[in-house]
Amino acid sequence: MTSADGQLILFTLSAAAMAVLVSFPIGIAVAWALARKRWPGKALVETLLTLPLVMPPVATGLILLKLCGRRGPVGGWLHQTFGVEIIFTPKAVVLALAVMSFPLLVRSLRTAFEEIPRDLEEAAATLGKTPRQVFFRVSLPLARRGIAAGIILAFARALGEFGATVMVAGLIPGVTETLPLAIYRSFQTGDDSRAWMLAGVSAAIAFVAVAVSGWFARGKRLL
Amino acid sequence: MKIRVHSWFSLIPLLTTFAQAGEVRIAAAASLSEAIMEIATAYQTTHPETKITPVFAGSNVLARQIESGAPIDIFFSADEKTMDGLVKSERIAKDAVVPVLSNALVVVVREDSTLSLQSAEDLAKLQRLSIADPAAVPAGVYAKAWLTGRHLWEKIQPITVGADNVRGALAVVEAGNADAAIVYRTDAAVSRKVKIAFAVPATETPSIVYLAALCKEAPNAAEAKPFAEFLQGEKAADIFRKRGFTVIPPATSKP
Numbered sequence: 001m002t003s004a005d006g007q008l009i010l011f012t013l014s015a016a017a018m019a020v021l022v023s024f025p026i027g028i029a030v031a032w033a034l035a036r037k038r039w040p041g042k043a044l045v046e047t048l049l050t051l052p053l054v055m056p057p058v059a060t061g062l063i064l065l066k067l068c069g070r071r072g073p074v075g076g077w078l079h080q081t082f083g084v085e086i087i088f089t090p091k092a093v094v095l096a097l098a099v100m101s102f103p104l105l106v107r108s109l110r111t112a113f114e115e116i117p118r119d120l121e122e123a124a125a126t127l128g129k130t131p132r133q134v135f136f137r138v139s140l141p142l143a144r145r146g147i148a149a150g151i152i153l154a155f156a157r158a159l160g161e162f163g164a165t166v167m168v169a170g171l172i173p174g175v176t177e178t179l180p181l182a183i184y185r186s187f188q189t190g191d192d193s194r195a196w197m198l199a200g201v202s203a204a205i206a207f208v209a210v211a212v213s214g215w216f217a218r219g220k221r222l223l
Numbered sequence: 224m225k226i227r228v229h230s231w232f233s234l235i236p237l238l239t240t241f242a243q244a245g246e247v248r249i250a251a252a253a254s255l256s257e258a259i260m261e262i263a264t265a266y267q268t269t270h271p272e273t274k275i276t277p278v279f280a281g282s283n284v285l286a287r288q289i290e291s292g293a294p295i296d297i298f299f300s301a302d303e304k305t306m307d308g309l310v311k312s313e314r315i316a317k318d319a320v321v322p323v324l325s326n327a328l329v330v331v332v333r334e335d336s337t338l339s340l341q342s343a344e345d346l347a348k349l350q351r352l353s354i355a356d357p358a359a360v361p362a363g364v365y366a367k368a369w370l371t372g373r374h375l376w377e378k379i380q381p382i383t384v385g386a387d388n389v390r391g392a393l394a395v396v397e398a399g400n401a402d403a404a405i406v407y408r409t410d411a412a413v414s415r416k417v418k419i420a421f422a423v424p425a426t427e428t429p430s431i432v433y434l435a436a437l438c439k440e441a442p443n444a445a446e447a448k449p450f451a452e453f454l455q456g457e458k459a460a461d462i463f464r465k466r467g468f469t470v471i472p473p474a475t476s477k478p
Binding site: 069 | 281283284287308350351356358359383384385386387395398399400401
């Protein structure tokens with residue numbers, strides 16, 4: 001393993017962490033609204049949120065590429081106004097990972113909220129707590145294990161993302177390359193030993209992530 | 224139930240036999256897409272019993288597939304190194320390899336671009352340059368060799384974005400996500416969305432040679448052979464020339 005490989009692994013881990021970090025606040029809000037509230041258009045939002053999970057990731061990547069390209073509605077505006085480029089930069093990688101792991105994050109968070117007995121929230125409310133206090137002092141602490149499991153699951157999903165990333169990242173080793181892209185590219189350039197090494201690293205990271213996620217979900221006391 | 228499952232499985236070899244009867248698979252460099260399609264159509268008018276199934280991708284990708292046992296009859300590579308790889312891994316016999324075409328590199332910009340690019344030095348001033356993956360895809364390897372020869376690669380490499388094959392590199396400029404791309408002359412000709420900024424002088428690049436060969440493990444060698452010969456014939460040569468390729472005369476192709 002060279003220092004470039006080390007950097008690659010570090011970049012992948014931090015891009016995935018960044019993606020989850022960026023989507024977490026929105027994810028919490030959406031998950032809570034889905035779990036606890038009834039509102040018009042809820043079914044539609046649920047369906048839209050599931051889309052990236054079931055659609056070909058490449059199709060999601062294509063949409064992102066068109067939206068955020070220099071001539072796309074979002075990317076064009078950013079490029080014109082701020083001179084900011086998204087496509088083929090690490091920002092595009094974080095964006096792709098965030099979009100692709102978001103549905104998984106919301107699903108896990110939603111289940112975490114749904115598993116809290118409503119009585120407890122209602123009891124807190126009748127005892128004079130504001131909805132805000134109920135959320136931060138009752139719901140959130142009670143859902144912590146499910147939330148932690150969801151974060152790890154979303155993080156693991158982001159680490160493995162390929163289809164959407166390959167569309168928006170381009171092949172720029174050392175700049176936008178993540179582990180899955182590097183495995184693919186190593187194979188195509190004929191460097192099988194590097195491909196296997198990186199595949200092994202990915203498997204090890206995935207193993208740890210799933211094990212830790214399961215640990216939280218089963219409720220062993222760590223948090 | 225057991226019997227039914229078994230009988231369905233016994234159909235599989237039968238189905239694959241049907242699929243392959245009369246089918247010739249040619250794996251060709253992405254830059255050959257239109258030319259090979261046209262030649263296949265021309266061939267099928269005189270040989271209706273043969274179905275030509277082309278597969279297009281970066282030559283390196285195709286080589287990896289053939290190495291992994293993909294059922295391919297003819298391989299048409301955009302460079303010698305990739306073909307040599309298959310000769311080394313004994314998928315192709317050395318004396319089966321024939322140089323068929325040559326090509327040239329050009330720098331393209333989007334049709335509506337106002338950039339004025341005249342030489343390799345000008346590329347260093349761009350924000351982003353699209354090329355095929357310089358690590359393995361022939362068009363990218365040639366582009367890198369050109370810029371390395373001009374002592375500009377170190378400077379330009381950070382602004383490059385790689386693509387899986389040369390057409391991918393072209394598409395990035397078409398979409399406006401890079402200022403310019405280094406592609407083949409023949410690729411520039413198939414896109415209406417780009418224009419040639421300047422042609423790379425042939426003296427500054429390694430010679431760009433396309434080679435074709437029958438694969439050793441060709442599933443349909445009997446029908447692939449006449450098609451491979453047709454590819455080197457006069458009719459195919461006309462189609463290649465029309466698309467901007469330079470045809471290497473068969474006489475000089477045999478060592």
